[in-house]
Amino acid sequence: MTHDPLQEIWNNEEEPSTVKIDKEWLLNLVRKKQRDFNHAVLRRDILEIGIHLLCAPIFVYYGITSAKGGGQHVWTWYLVAVACIWNAGFFVANRLWWKKKTNPTAPSTSFLDRSMSEIENQIWLLKNILWWYLLPPGIAFLCVYLQRMMHKSGAVENADQLWETRWDFAVSYLAIVVVFGLLYYINQRYVRTELEPRKRELSELRENLIGEEI
Amino acid sequence: MDRDKLFKSWIDDYGGVILKIVRAYAFHRHDEDDLFQEIALQLWMSIPSFEGRSKPSTWIYKVALNTAFVWKRKEGKHPKQTDASEVETEIGGVGPTPAKAAEDREDLTWLYESLRKLNKIDRSIVLLYLEDLSYRDTGEILGLSESNVGVRLNRLKSRLAEEYARRAK
Numbered sequence: 001m002t003h004d005p006l007q008e009i010w011n012n013e014e015e016p017s018t019v020k021i022d023k024e025w026l027l028n029l030v031r032k033k034q035r036d037f038n039h040a041v042l043r044r045d046i047l048e049i050g051i052h053l054l055c056a057p058i059f060v061y062y063g064i065t066s067a068k069g070g071g072q073h074v075w076t077w078y079l080v081a082v083a084c085i086w087n088a089g090f091f092v093a094n095r096l097w098w099k100k101k102t103n104p105t106a107p108s109t110s111f112l113d114r115s116m117s118e119i120e121n122q123i124w125l126l127k128n129i130l131w132w133y134l135l136p137p138g139i140a141f142l143c144v145y146l147q148r149m150m151h152k153s154g155a156v157e158n159a160d161q162l163w164e165t166r167w168d169f170a171v172s173y174l175a176i177v178v179v180f181g182l183l184y185y186i187n188q189r190y191v192r193t194e195l196e197p198r199k200r201e202l203s204e205l206r207e208n209l210i211g212e213e214i
Numbered sequence: 215m216d217r218d219k220l221f222k223s224w225i226d227d228y229g230g231v232i233l234k235i236v237r238a239y240a241f242h243r244h245d246e247d248d249l250f251q252e253i254a255l256q257l258w259m260s261i262p263s264f265e266g267r268s269k270p271s272t273w274i275y276k277v278a279l280n281t282a283f284v285w286k287r288k289e290g291k292h293p294k295q296t297d298a299s300e301v302e303t304e305i306g307g308v309g310p311t312p313a314k315a316a317e318d319r320e321d322l323t324w325l326y327e328s329l330r331k332l333n334k335i336d337r338s339i340v341l342l343y344l345e346d347l348s349y350r351d352t353g354e355i356l357g358l359s360e361s362n363v364g365v366r367l368n369r370l371k372s373r374l375a376e377e378y379a380r381r382a383k
């Protein structure tokens with residue numbers, strides 16, 4: 001067959017030698033991927049815990065300083081601080097719980113079982129992110145807004161001003177809802193596009209490589 | 215044929231081709247290893263879905279290119295640069311004499327660099343053309359019509375031929 005110059009160049013390269021691929025090679029690859037995944041999850045957890053622990057004293061400070069200069073004491077800022085501590089605590093508790101559940105030293109727990117358990121745990125965490133991660137600070141912020149709105153409403157002179165105040169607070173709270181909604185969407189998408197395919201992949205591997213793993 | 219034997223035969227027969235695809239999509243040596251491993255894993259995973267309706271080669275190209283597309287998106291953070299010296303060391307042996315070998319190696323480096331500059335669909339079209347696949351097979355692998363493949367390939371071939379001629383001068 002006649003090749004054009006580009007095909008000639010392409011075919012000038014000798015076939016590169018390939019690596020020996022067997023079940024052990026595949027298992028090593030899965031181990032490597034799982035290690036990378038676990039490191040990424042650990043990095044995320046550390047970052048989340050750090051940010052929440054940093055934010056908690058900031059909201060406490062807001063609460064304390066709100067009453068200074070004769071202003072209203074917005075004690076609901078403390079609720080936001082509590083929500084931050086709750087979120088950080090949830091990450092820690094989940095990690096400890098998962099570690100206890102899948103004891104890596106237990107001989108009956110295989111590597112693929114542990115990987116599967118880790119993925120399932122992450123899917124559970126992210127699918128339920130609304131309840132444990134978004135709702136606590138969401139409700140706490142709502143309390144802050146309501147307290148400030150009620151205080152401001154008490155000082156208005158007529159019904160128009162009252163509705164204007166309510167409208168202002170509703171719009172600014174809506175901004176928080178939108179941000180939280182976006183976070184929810186991103187996480188659900190990650191579950192659909194990354195975690196669930198990975199779970200299927202692991203499930204398939206577990207079925208086919210059973211007995212081969214160390 | 216059982217899954218393990220089929221997988222082994224695919225890797226034995228098409229491992230070299232997969233490595234060439236990897237080189238066209240990965241820009242650094244450690245990325246090449248990653249992509250090759252990912253393609254091998256996806257091929258192994260794809261075996262139950264392979265019903266023998268298409269040729270094994272078509273199936274393997276399809277899986278390999280789809281994996282490379284997705285992998286590229288994941289690796290978007292990596293700089294899209296090509297280091298000629300790095301590429302040169304990675305390319306397999308070429309040419310019968312040292313002078314001819316050096317010339318062939320330069321040509322090959324240029325070809326890989328040119329491929330890497332194309333968008334992912336165009337790169338795949340040229341790659342499959344270089345592998346001597348028909349328009350029909352290329353279209354089937356990439357989900358394009360034969361005529362679309364033909365039009366795009368002619369345009370790409372002319373462009374590459376012009377660049378090659380300019381380079382030769």
